[in-house]
Amino acid sequence: MLIAAVCLLGGGPSTSIDAYLVREFKDAKVTARVKMGNQKELAKINSDFGLSYRFKYSNIQIKEPWKFRAESEIEDSKLVVTQNGMKQKFDTPIYRGTQELSTKPGRLRTMLEFGILTPSLFNDFFNAKFIRLDRATNDVVFDLTYVGWRKDNTRYRIWIDPEKRFVSKREWYGQTGEFRATFYYENPKQINGVWAPTTSSVKNADGAMAGSLNYENLKINVGVPDSVFRID
Numbered sequence: 001m002l003i004a005a006v007c008l009l010g011g012g013p014s015t016s017i018d019a020y021l022v023r024e025f026k027d028a029k030v031t032a033r034v035k036m037g038n039q040k041e042l043a044k045i046n047s048d049f050g051l052s053y054r055f056k057y058s059n060i061q062i063k064e065p066w067k068f069r070a071e072s073e074i075e076d077s078k079l080v081v082t083q084n085g086m087k088q089k090f091d092t093p094i095y096r097g098t099q100e101l102s103t104k105p106g107r108l109r110t111m112l113e114f115g116i117l118t119p120s121l122f123n124d125f126f127n128a129k130f131i132r133l134d135r136a137t138n139d140v141v142f143d144l145t146y147v148g149w150r151k152d153n154t155r156y157r158i159w160i161d162p163e164k165r166f167v168s169k170r171e172w173y174g175q176t177g178e179f180r181a182t183f184y185y186e187n188p189k190q191i192n193g194v195w196a197p198t199t200s201s202v203k204n205a206d207g208a209m210a211g212s213l214n215y216e217n218l219k220i221n222v223g224v225p226d227s228v229f230r231i232d
Contacts, residue, residue, distance in 0.1 A: 013140045013162035017128035020140070020165045021119050025111065025194050027063035027224040031216040035199075041210035045181045045202070053211045055079075065120035067229040068109040083109055084229045098231060103151045114215070115167040115185030115197040117160070125150070134159060139168055153177075164188055164195035179205045191220045 013019070037053030052058070055072040062068045068083035080091040086102045088109075101107050105125065111118050122128060124147055131141040139159040146152045152175065159169040170183040181204055185197035201212035 012133060013138070015130040015140070017117070017122060017130075017142055020160045020162065021117050021122070022111075022165055022194055023119055024221070025064060025116060025118055026221045027067075028061070028111075028114075028196075028218065028220045029222060029224065030060050030062075030114075030218045031057055032060055033057040033214045033216055035212040035214050036201075036209070037211040038209070041204050041206075041208045042202075044204040044206060044208075045210060049181075050211075061224050061228050062109070062111065062114075063224050063226070063229065064111075064118050065123075066108070066110075067226070069228055070109075081109075082229055082231055084231045087231055089231045103149075105146050105150045105152050106154055112156075112167065112170070113183075115170075115188075115200065116194070117165070117167065131157070137168070138162065161188075161195075164190075166195045166197055168197075181205065181210070189218070191218060194220050196220060 034053050034056055037050065039050045039053070042050035042053055055074055058070045058072040060068070060070045066083065066085050068081070070081045072079045077093045082089045086108070087098055087100055088107065089098045090096060110121060112121060126144045127147060129143045131143055134141055137159065140162050142158050142160065144156040144158060146154065154175055155173040157171040157173070158167050160166070161168050166188050167185055169185070172180040172183070174180050181202050184201045186200070187198045188195045189198055196218060198215045198218060199213065200215070202210050204210050
C-alpha cells in the first residue's frame with residue numbers, strides 16, 4: 001500500500017496502464033526460431049501448447065489492430081495462420097477453415113505474446129489492475145483480465161519495465177484460476193523507437209524450463225500492407 005501511495009504522489013512509476021502502452025508501434029516482421037522445446041514439459045502447460053515448438057521457425061507479420069500472419073513448415077508441409085479482426089483462418093494439411101474468436105480471446109494472436117502492450121489490447125478487450133511495484137526489479141506489476149462479454153476468466157499477471165515499456169515477465173492463470181506458466185521476455189533492443197524483446201522463454205507450473213524462442217530479423221514499423229492479412 002505504501003509503494004502504491006508513493007507512485008500515486010508522483011514519487012515513482014505510474015500506476016496507470018496507459019503510461020506503458022506503445023502507441024508508436026504500427027507493425028512488425030520477425031522470424032520466431034525455436035531454440036529449445038521440451039515436449040514433455042510443454043504438455044504440462046496444456047495439451048496443445050507444444051505444437052508451435054515443433055516448427056523450427058515461423059515467419060510472422062503483425063499489424064495493429066488485430067492483424068497477424070504466420071507461415072511455418074513441418075515435414076515439408078506448409079502451415080499458414082491468418083488473423084484479421086476477430087477471425088482466424090487456418091490453411092494446413094490437416095485443417096482448413098475460419099474461426100470466429102470474439103468470445104475465445106485466448107486464441108487471438110497479439111503483441112502481448114511478444115512483450116509489447118498496444119492500445120488495442122485495452123479497447124474493449126483487457127481490463128488492467130495495478131498490483132504493486134516490484135522492489136527487486138522496479139518493474140510495475142498489473143493483472144490483466146478480459147472484459148466480461150468475452151466470456152473468458154483467464155488472468156495474466158505482467159511485469160513491465162517502466163522506462164523501456166516492455167513486458168519482462170508474464171504469468172498465466174487459467175479459466176478456473178490454476179497457474180499454467182510463466183513467460184520471460186529478455187534482451188530488448190530499440191528498433192524504430194520501440195523497445196522489443198529479442199528472446200522469450202516459458203516455464204511450466206512446476207518451474208521447469210519448457211521452451212525458448214529467438215526473434216530474428218525483427219523489423220518494426222516497416223509498412224506491412226493490409227493485403228497480407230486478407231481472409232477470403
